[in-house]
Amino acid sequence: MPTDAVVRDQTVIAWLTAAEAAVSDRADYLTQLDAAIGDGDHGINMTRGFAAVGKALAGQGDQIPPGRALILAGKTLVSTVGGASGPLWGSALRAAGRSLGDAESFDGEQLADALDAALNAVVDLGAAAPGDKTMVDALGPATEALRARLSNGGSLAEAVDAAAEAAEQGALATVPMQARKGRASYLGERSIGHQDPGATSAALIVRALQQAVAAEG
Amino acid sequence: MKKFLNDPADLVRESLAGLAAAHGDILRVDAEAQIVVRAGAPVQGKVALVSGGGSGHEPLHGGFVGLGMLDAACPGEVFTSPVPDQMLAATKAVDGGAGVVHIVKNYTGDVMNFKLAAEDAADEGIGVESVLVDDDVAVQDSLYTAGRRGVGATVLLEKIAGASAERGDDLATVAGIARRINERARSFGVALSSCTPPAAGKPIFDLPDGEVELGIGIHGEPGRRREALGSAHDLAKVMVDAVAARACCRSSTAWAARPRSSSTCCTTRSRRCCARPAWCRRATSSAATSPRWRWRARR
Incomplete structure (x- = not known):
């Protein structure tokens, strides 16, 4: 198992910064997806939350362990986003941060453990199962792909790339699904044919992780 | 559509300032925490009622804060659940030592945010009973939906459970009455x-x-x-x-x-x-x- 590449505090900060840029750039698109099967505020809420995360991290100085940065980001999202996305993403990042603890750097296996913890937190709070047309349909495949690529001898960069690809495919795969959780579930069959906004923003955030790891070299 | 409106981003804050200015004898607004609190809270020895939800449903919930109804309300952004910080601040502001009832309408965001707030309140030693309102029969309550939505029964529940708390019922009794009201209330919009x-x-x-x-x-x-x-x-x-x-x-x-x-x-x-x-x-x-x-x- 290659353990040459490690994730450091700067990588996590770069991830959260890239995530802020991604949800902000795609805010209108996320809001359009949400308007079709939800209440049309997903892009606005996620942008508000990640902008607050950027501010909170900027106030922390340079040296903050990656786990601590994720916990702070999670708390900030819970406090600023509202709706369902705030508690879900907040709990996810807090769980990932707690999984990493106070270590100053971590390897691919630990990253996989952290993403599993994030996914479990989302499932615990939202009780969504695969196929319910939620963010779980992007995060689930992402965590599986990450671990699979690592156990096949892939590098960290290859593994997060596989995870980002799997998350994007997972988001696309929500189109034919009927929503069973959240506001879209009220639509019943009418939710079919629309891409889930939560799965879409989840794919953006996993892609942001890939970009941060790639930039780290 | 014509509206009396300034910057939409300021709407919730401005309307809360207006509520406080008009009804300062009944309630006060904590602008920092974005909560509405009954005047004179906390009432020692009384079970307190906290509710909240997205703004845009006025007079829910801020308009129902006062003697015999809610002790505090947490208004979120328009149609967006408030955040746990608001609910925790409200819970702490009104806890008179007899516990707090959270009245939660059944929407995914409201349920999650109130759940996190109740856990935080428990960490701080405040007894919280959460009561879910889900009276809307238009939605089938099944594994395949988020369940019936909370709508009109909320008003009756806040009024009746508020009276129960005001007469001195304990936490379990107030929460029990609130749950019975929800079980027996149905709405259709x-x-x-x-x-x-x-x-x-x-x-x-x-x-x-x-x-x-x-x-x-x-x-x-x-x-x-x-x-x-x-x-x-x-x-x-x-x-x-x-x-x-x-x-x-x-x-x-x-x-x-x-x-x-x-x-x-x-x-x-x-x-x-x-x-x-x-x-x-x-x-x-x-x-x-x-x-x-x-x-x-x-x-």
Whole structure:
């Protein structure tokens, strides 16, 4: 198992910064997806939350362990986003941060453990199962792909790339699904044919992780 | 749509300032925490009631803060759940040592945020009972949806549970009364037109003139179906039938087989609800079959 590449505090900060840029750039698109099967505020809420995360991290100085940065980001999202996305993403990042603890750097296996913890937190709070047309349909495949690529001898960069690809495919795969959780579930069959906004923003955030790891070299 | 509006981003904050200015004798607004708190809170020894939800449903919930109703309200952004920080601040501001009831309407975001807040409150040693309101029969309560939505019963629940708390009932009693009210309350909404959320500036959905959406949610969630706007009499029958078909027997698996006619349904149901037959008879007679109701419907 290659353990040459490690994730450091700067990588996590770069991830959260890239995530802020991604949800902000795609805010209108996320809001359009949400308007079709939800209440049309997903892009606005996620942008508000990640902008607050950027501010909170900027106030922390340079040296903050990656786990601590994720916990702070999670708390900030819970406090600023509202709706369902705030508690879900907040709990996810807090769980990932707690999984990493106070270590100053971590390897691919630990990253996989952290993403599993994030996914479990989302499932615990939202009780969504695969196929319910939620963010779980992007995060689930992402965590599986990450671990699979690592156990096949892939590098960290290859593994997060596989995870980002799997998350994007997972988001696309929500189109034919009927929503069973959240506001879209009220639509019943009418939710079919629309891409889930939560799965879409989840794919953006996993892609942001890939970009941060790639930039780290 | 014409509105009296400044910057939509300031709407919630400005309306709370207005509420405080108009009703300073009844309540106060903590602008920092974005909560509305009853004047004189906390009331020592009294169970406190906290509710909240997205803004845009006024007078829910801030307008119901005061003697005999809510001790605090947490207004979120328009149609967006408030955050746990607000709920925790409200809970701490009104806890008089007898515990706090969280009244939570059944929406995914509200449920999650209140859950996190209740956990935080427990960490701080405050006893919290959470009561879920889910009275909207337009949504089937099943594994395949987020469950029935909380709508009109919220007002009755806040009033009755508020009176229970005001007379000195303990936490378990107030929460128990609140849950009984929810179990016995059912609602059904009908929309003539869409609302226009201030930030979006355009209607959530298109509803042609001459059509109504039956079973609409309070955020414009789609209902069961659309149909031509008939007479008030016809509309009332659809709504009362929908409510009566789900009243009383909360978790019966046999509801789908029930007759749709409200009067026969009530007869069937009152036999089935042996645990509370007296209430069933009272409720169904007032809601669906009393001469007084028929007289009103005919007019």
